[in-house]
Amino acid sequence: MKPAIISKLLSQNDAGQTGGHQAGILIPKSGGILDFFPVLNINEKNPRIQIVFTDETDRKWEFNFIYYNSKLFGGTRNEYRLTGMTFYIHQNNLKQVTDSDMV
Helix, strand or coil: CCCCCCCCCCCCCCCCCCCCCCEEECCCCCCCCCCCCCCCCCCCCCCCEEEEEEECCEEEEEEEEEEECCHHCCCCCEEEEECCCCHHHHHHHHHCCCCHCCC
């Protein structure tokens, strides 16, 4: 089976550069990236599933795919995220991509 590959330019919040307690990548609802992930039960508050990813060195990483859907339950959040990534992000020195990085 051929591995699936997705990519996303990271924001400061994605890369844990904003001082939050945990880094986690926002998964956009448009653009096809969300189609890569399993479907979560939107009738459940904040449904989640653990996903195992393999990096280019064949190391396995376990992340949480979560739909923060409190907006459907009277709250404000309505976003998909990969969480549990703080160590991975720091280990791989992931940072926000800026315009100067794109040159």
